[in-house]
Amino acid sequence: MASVSHRSWRPPTALLLPGALAAAAALLPLGYLLLRALEADWGTLADLILRPRNLVLLGNTLALTAGVLAVDTAIAVPLAWLLSRTELAARKWLTVLALLPLAVPGYVMATALLGLGGQHGVLARTLGVQIARPSGYWGALACIALYTFPYVFLNTRTALLGMDANLEEAARSLGCTPREAVRRAVLPQLRPALLASWLVVGLYTLGDFGAVSLMRYETYSYAIYLQYAGAFDRTYAAWLALLLLGLALVLILIQGGLLRGRSFHRTGPGSTRHSAHVPLGRWRFAAWGYLALVYGLSLALPIGTLAYWLLQRPLAPQTGRLLESASGALSVALPAAAAAALLAVPLAYLVSRKPGRATGVLEGAAYMGYATPPFAFGLGWVFFGLRGLPWFYQTLPLLVIALALHFLALAVGPVRSALAQAPPRLEEAARALGYGPVRAFARATLPLIVRGTVAGAALVFLLAMKELPITFLLSPPGFSTLATQVFSYTSEALFAQAAPFALAIVALSVPFVGLLLRREVAR
Amino acid sequence: MSLLSVRSLRKAFAETPVIADVSFDVGEGQAFALVGPSGCGKTTTLRLIAGFERPDAGHVRLRGQDITALPPEQRGVGFVFQDYALFPHLTVEANVAFGLRRLPRRPRQERVLEVLSLVGLAGLWSRHPHELSGGQMQRVALARALAPQPHVVLLDEPFNSLDAGLRETTRQDVRTLLHRAGTTSMLVTHDQEEALGFADVLGVMQGGRLEQIGTPSEVYARPRTAFVAQFLGRANVLAGRAEGTSAITAVGTVQLDGQAWGEVQLALRPESVELVRGGDWTLSGREYRGHHLILRLHRDEQRLTVRAEAPCPFVEGDLVRPVPRGRAVPLEDGCDGTPNRCSPTMPSPQAHDPARSMAGSGAPTRCGRR
Numbered sequence: 001m002a003s004v005s006h007r008s009w010r011p012p013t014a015l016l017l018p019g020a021l022a023a024a025a026a027l028l029p030l031g032y033l034l035l036r037a038l039e040a041d042w043g044t045l046a047d048l049i050l051r052p053r054n055l056v057l058l059g060n061t062l063a064l065t066a067g068v069l070a071v072d073t074a075i076a077v078p079l080a081w082l083l084s085r086t087e088l089a090a091r092k093w094l095t096v097l098a099l100l101p102l103a104v105p106g107y108v109m110a111t112a113l114l115g116l117g118g119q120h121g122v123l124a125r126t127l128g129v130q131i132a133r134p135s136g137y138w139g140a141l142a143c144i145a146l147y148t149f150p151y152v153f154l155n156t157r158t159a160l161l162g163m164d165a166n167l168e169e170a171a172r173s174l175g176c177t178p179r180e181a182v183r184r185a186v187l188p189q190l191r192p193a194l195l196a197s198w199l200v201v202g203l204y205t206l207g208d209f210g211a212v213s214l215m216r217y218e219t220y221s222y223a224i225y226l227q228y229a230g231a232f233d234r235t236y237a238a239w240l241a242l243l244l245l246g247l248a249l250v251l252i253l254i255q256g257g258l259l260r261g262r263s264f265h266r267t268g269p270g271s272t273r274h275s276a277h278v279p280l281g282r283w284r285f286a287a288w289g290y291l292a293l294v295y296g297l298s299l300a301l302p303i304g305t306l307a308y309w310l311l312q313r314p315l316a317p318q319t320g321r322l323l324e325s326a327s328g329a330l331s332v333a334l335p336a337a338a339a340a341a342l343l344a345v346p347l348a349y350l351v352s353r354k355p356g357r358a359t360g361v362l363e364g365a366a367y368m369g370y371a372t373p374p375f376a377f378g379l380g381w382v383f384f385g386l387r388g389l390p391w392f393y394q395t396l397p398l399l400v401i402a403l404a405l406h407f408l409a410l411a412v413g414p415v416r417s418a419l420a421q422a423p424p425r426l427e428e429a430a431r432a433l434g435y436g437p438v439r440a441f442a443r444a445t446l447p448l449i450v451r452g453t454v455a456g457a458a459l460v461f462l463l464a465m466k467e468l469p470i471t472f473l474l475s476p477p478g479f480s481t482l483a484t485q486v487f488s489y490t491s492e493a494l495f496a497q498a499a500p501f502a503l504a505i506v507a508l509s510v511p512f513v514g515l516l517l518r519r520e521v522a523r
Numbered sequence: 524m525s526l527l528s529v530r531s532l533r534k535a536f537a538e539t540p541v542i543a544d545v546s547f548d549v550g551e552g553q554a555f556a557l558v559g560p561s562g563c564g565k566t567t568t569l570r571l572i573a574g575f576e577r578p579d580a581g582h583v584r585l586r587g588q589d590i591t592a593l594p595p596e597q598r599g600v601g602f603v604f605q606d607y608a609l610f611p612h613l614t615v616e617a618n619v620a621f622g623l624r625r626l627p628r629r630p631r632q633e634r635v636l637e638v639l640s641l642v643g644l645a646g647l648w649s650r651h652p653h654e655l656s657g658g659q660m661q662r663v664a665l666a667r668a669l670a671p672q673p674h675v676v677l678l679d680e681p682f683n684s685l686d687a688g689l690r691e692t693t694r695q696d697v698r699t700l701l702h703r704a705g706t707t708s709m710l711v712t713h714d715q716e717e718a719l720g721f722a723d724v725l726g727v728m729q730g731g732r733l734e735q736i737g738t739p740s741e742v743y744a745r746p747r748t749a750f751v752a753q754f755l756g757r758a759n760v761l762a763g764r765a766e767g768t769s770a771i772t773a774v775g776t777v778q779l780d781g782q783a784w785g786e787v788q789l790a791l792r793p794e795s796v797e798l799v800r801g802g803d804w805t806l807s808g809r810e811y812r813g814h815h816l817i818l819r820l821h822r823d824e825q826r827l828t829v830r831a832e833a834p835c836p837f838v839e840g841d842l843v844r845p846v847p848r849g850r851a852v853p854l855e856d857g858c859d860g861t862p863n864r865c866s867p868t869m870p871s872p873q874a875h876d877p878a879r880s881m882a883g884s885g886a887p888t889r890c891g892r893r
Contacts, residue, residue, distance in 0.1 A: 432595050
C-alpha cells in the first residue's frame with residue numbers, strides 16, 4: 001500500500017464552484033453561437049450553408065493553414081537543428097533571437113509589410129524601388145508564418161535536445177550514411193513535437209483576424225468580420241463562426257489521432273546520451289547566411305520598417321492617443337490576468353488532485369475556450385451579451401471576463417506544473433498538525449504555487465494586452481487599445497500613425513517571450 | 524484501558540474492498556506495528572486513523588472519544604509520511620513549529636528547540652529540507668509530528684526511503700526516542716524485520732484483514748495461519764496427521780506446540796530442522812549467509828527449507844534426511860488453505876514463554892533471530 005493513486009477525496013465546494021463556473025462560462029458563448037445559428041428557418045439555413053462561397057472560404061482557410069504550416073516547418077526545423085546540434089557560435093543568443101518574432105503579432109507584421117511596398121512605401125521613399133504591396137494569400141501567409149514559426153522551432157529544438165544519440169549511431173552501424181541516419185532515425189522522432197506545434201500554429205492561423213483582414217484575404221475570420229462590420233447578417237456570421245470552430249475541432253482531432261498509439265519513448269535501460277555537436281566546416285557560411293535571412297525577414301524587416309515610419313512624423317501630437325490606448329489596454333489586461341489566475345488555481349487544483357471524468361470535463365472546457373478561434377469566441381459573447389445581459393453588452397467588465405476565459409487555459413498550465421511540485425501529502429501533514437482544509441491549503445500548498453500562478457497571470461496579461469479580435473468585437477464604444485489603433489490606422493494605410501502603436505506592442509511583448517524562454521529554454 | 528481502539532473498520536475504493544473488518548487496540552505508551560505485504564490495506568488503515576480517509580463502517584476511538592467523524596486537524600494524531608512531506612518552502616525550525624501556531628512565540632521556540640534536541644538536530648534549525656540528508660529529513664519529520672504532543676504518532680513506512688545501513692540505526696533511534704518521550708506510536712511496514720524489531724505489539728495484515736495480533740515473539744513463535752508463519756521469516760508449512768501432542772509429517776514425527784487431532788497444517792521453522800547424511804531428500808540449493816546457511820531440500824514435489832549453522836558439511840546434490848528438532852505449530856488454516864477447516868485444537872494461552880516453544884530445545888539455533 002505504499003502508493004495508492006486514487007484516494008477518496010471530495011473536492012470542497014469552495015473549489016468546485018469557481019471551477020465549474022469557469023468551465024461553464026468558457027462554454028457559454030458557444031452555446032449562444034449555436035442558439036443564434038439555429039434560429040434561422042430551414043430554407044434560409046440551407047441557403048446559408050450550401051452557398052458556394054462557403055466552399056471558397058473553406059478552401060482559402062485550408063490553403064492558408066497548410067501554407068503556414070509548410071513555411072513554418074521549412075524555416076524552423078533547419079533552424080532548430082543548427083542551433084541545437086551544430087558547433088555554431090553564440091547558439092544561446094541566437095535561440096533567444098529565434099523566439100523574438102513571437103513579439104511581433106500578425107497584424108503588426110501586416111502593418112510593416114504593407115508599409116514597405118507600394119508607391120509611398122519605405123522602399124520607394126528610401127531606395128526608389130517600387131514593389132507591389134503584398135496582399136491576399138501571400139501577404140497573409142508571410143505575416144502569419146513569420147511570427148508563428150518560433151512555436152515549431154521551440155518544440156523541434158526541445159525534441160532534438162532530448163533525443164538519444166545512440167539511435168542515430170545505431171542507424172550508422174546498420175549501414176546508414178549520416179544523411180540517411182538523420183532521415184531515418186532522427187526525423188521520425190520529431191513527429192510528436194511537430195504535430196504538437198502544428199496544432200498550435202494551425203489554431204493560430206484559423207483564429208488570426210488582423211493579418212488576413214489587413215491583407216484582404218478571405219478566410220472565415222475575415223468573412224465573419226465583413227458580415228459583422230458591413231452587412232451584419234448575424235445568422236450568417238454565427239454559421240461562419242461555427243464552421244470555423246468545427247475546423248478547429250477537426251484539427252484537434254486529427255492531431256490526437258496521429259499521435260495515438262505511437263511510442264517515442266526510449267525502449268532500453270540506461271540514461272539518454274546527448275549527441276556530439278556537428279562541426280559545420282565550410283558550411284558555416286551558408287548557415288550564417290540562412291540565419292541572416294530568417295532573422296532579417298522576421299525581425300529586422302518589421303522593426304526597421306516601423307522605425308522608419310515612426311521617424312516620418314513627430315511623435316508629440318500622438319502621445320495623448322498613445323497613452324490613452326495604452327491605459328485602455330492595461331485596464332483590460334490587468335483585471336483579465338487577475339481573473340484568469342484566480343479561476344486557474346481552483347481549476348488546476350481540481351484537475352491535478354482529482355483526475356477523473358468530471359474534472360476532465362472542466363479542464364476540457366477551459367481548453368475549449370482557448371482553442372475556439374477568437375472571433376468565434378467573441379461573437380458568442382456578443383450574442384450572449386445582446387440576448388442574455390443587454391445592460392452588460394459593450395461594457396468593460398464583459399470584455400475583461402471574455403478575455404480572462406479565452407486565455408484561462410494558459411494560466412492553468414503553469415499552475416498545474418507548480419502543483420506537481422506540491423504533493424497532496426504536504427496538505428495532509430498540515431491537517432495532521434492541526435490546520436483546517438482552507439488553512440492547510442494556504443500554508444502548505446499556496447506558497448509553492450505562487451510563482452507558477454504569477455507566471456500564468458503574466459502570460460495572460462501580455463496576450464490580453466495585444467489581443468485584437470475579441471477586443472474589437474466586445475469593447476465599449478469609443479474604447480481603444482494599442483491593438484485596435486494599429487488595426488484601424490493600418491486599414492486606412494496610415495502607416496506613420498500606426499507605427500508608434502505597433503512598436504509599443506512589440507516592446508510590450510518582449511517580456512512575454514522572456515517568460516516563454518524561462519520555461520522552455522531553461523530545461 | 525487502551526489509548527487507541529479500532530473497531531470493525533471497513534473501507535472500499537471504487538467498490539474494491541481494501542479493508543474488511545479490522546479491529547485492534549493500542550495501549551498507552553505502546554509501539555504498535557502493522558505489517559503486511561503491499562496492497563494489504565495497512566497504509567489505508569493508518570490514513571483512516573489519521574482522518575485522511577473516511578471509513579465506510581466502523582469506529583476509531585482515541586482516549587475513549589469516538590473520532591471517526593472528526594477532521595484530521597481535530598484528532599490530535601501525529602503523522603510521519605513515507606517521503607516525510609516536509610514543507611520545502613520552510614526551514615527546519617518553521618517545519619517543526621508548523622503545528623504549534625497556537626502557542627505564544629516564546630514557548631513555541633522553546634518547544635521547537637526541545638524537540639529538535641530530542642532528535643539531535645538542534646544545530647540545523649535554519650536549514651531548508653533540500654539541504655538535509657535522508658536520515659536528517661526523517662528526524663525532522665518525526666520532530667514535526669512530535670512537537671504538538673499528539674496522543675499517538677502514526678508512521679507510514681518511515682524508514683523506506685533510507686538506505687539499508689542507515690535504516691537499522693534510525694529505526695532503533697526512533698524507537699528509543701518514542702519510548703523516551705512516552706509517546707504511543709503505530710508503525711506501518713512491509714518489512715517483517717522492521718516490525719519485529721520496532722513493535723511491542725504487532726498485527727499481521729493480509730487482504731484487508733488482520734490475521735493475527737500479539738507480541739512479536741508470540742506471533743513469530745505461534746503463528747495462527749500459514750500466511751503469518753511464512754510472512755514473518757521463513758517457515759515450512761507441512762501437511763500432517765496429528766495425534767494429540769505430536770504429528771506424522773513428510774519429515775517424520777514432530778512434536779507439536781499444543782494439541783491437535785486429525786489432518787492439520789503445521790508450521791515448522793527452518794531452524795527447527797537438523798540434517799543427517801543419507802536419506803531420500805536431495806539438497807538442491809545452498810545459500811551462504813555468513814554465520815548461517817539456508818539450505819533447500821526436495822523430495823519429488825515436496826520442498827523444505829532448513830537453516831544450518833556454518834560451517835556446513837553438505838554440498839548441493841547430497842542426499843540427506845531432515846530430522847525435526849523443535850516443535851511445529853498447528854495452523855488454523857485448513858489443509859486446503861481455508862481457515863478452520865480441520866479445526867485443530869489451539870492451545871490455550873500458557874504461562875511458559877512462547878518464544879521457547881517453537882525454537883524448542885535441541886534446535887541448532889537460539890531465540891534471537893534478527
